[in-house]
Amino acid sequence: MLRFRVLALSTAFLAGPFLSTARVVQAHDAPQVVSAAWLADHLKDRNLVLLHVGEKAGYDAGHIPGAQYIALADISTPRGEGLTLELPPVERLEVVLEGLGISDDSRIVVYYGKDWVSPATRVIFTLDSLGLGGRTSLLDGGMPAWVANGQPTSAESGTPAKGSLTPRAQATTVDGAWMDANLGKPGHVVVDARNVEFYTGAKAGGRPERNGHIPGAVSIPFDSLLTDAPRFKPERELRAAFAAAGVKDGDRVVAYCHIGQQATVVYVAARVLGYPVVLYDGSFEDWSARGKPVEAAK
Structure with missing residues (x-):
């Protein structure tokens, strides 16, 4: 597990x-x-x-x-x-x-x-x-x-007692300005979590639509980390997927996708593997809207 x-x-x-x-x-x-x-x-x-x-x-x-x-x-x-x-x-x-x-x-x-x-x-x-x-x-x-597993289910719902939470905000996201300033710097690996056809440029994404990916990004499609069940693949397979994409020990993973949802699968997998990780929350939608450059797979 x-x-x-x-x-x-x-x-x-x-x-x-x-x-x-x-x-x-x-x-x-x-x-x-x-x-x-x-x-x-x-x-x-x-x-x-x-x-x-x-x-x-x-x-x-x-x-x-x-x-x-x-x-x-x-x-x-x-x-x-x-x-x-x-x-x-x-x-x-x-x-x-x-x-x-x-x-x-x-x-x-x-x-x-x-x-x-x-x-x-x-x-x-x-x-x-x-x-x-x-x-x-x-x-x-x-x-x-x-x-x-044979466990029970219920159709009943109720309102829980109000909790008492002290939020402690963490640096889990980066924005477009951070991407502009840090893209290509050593130790940061930008991971495109979209399906591979969006990474290669075979399909367009973003608003306005663009063909390709953020320059220098590597591809780890979010669904490649999951079984058909679906559930996360074993840790050794997750580690192999990150290594095959060029992620090394000590690298900081910067995950993005279309809008910041699919990339959270990569985010969670990176945590499983012990990689420092952040999410480009605006993802390709923000990158495209700001007219930033893209590249297609060679």
Whole structure:
């Protein structure tokens, strides 16, 4: 099973106080990618918060007992206020997450319904951006794995008690100005997470549409890191994919895609492998809109 390596940017958040009156999962006790069996064993833990990512109709039809529904729209800048998918102000995220019952001592498990892997990893990235990365896990295989394991589902939903969260913003994103200033510098590997036809220029992307990729970027398509199930491939296969693209030990991965969603699969995989990683949140949409140069694969 995969286990996330918790990078230094997250470890400062691990020392919150814990009550002793009920079983509590402490961040250093729990694996960062959890199995259905692990989750079943910890389902009643006092500080567990479950987040369901997927279609609302799917959540309403049946979800893991106690799970709260979260949509990307809840944790993104509203359309019309910027690019398609950007992190909103920390203050807004704090309100949303507290409304889901998240507190400083919460142990959070994110899971996806059906094949919504990249929306789920976008949620994990968002939690990491607030300093919750060391307390957040992905359910390996999502809802399908839970059901296949013979675990119960529920159609009941309720409003959790409001959480008490102290956000600790982390440097998980870079913007266009940073890209302009740092593109091509040693130690930074820009990774294009889009499907390969967009990288090569066979298909156009961005607004306005452009054929190609950010100059110097390497290609690691997000879906190449996943099995058909879908779930993340074994760590050795992830490491081989990064190495084949030219990522070396000590490199800082700068991931981008169309709008900042698919690239979070690369972001999470990089964390699994221990690479320092950031997300170019505006991604190719921002790059194209600013009229920056692109190159096609040779």
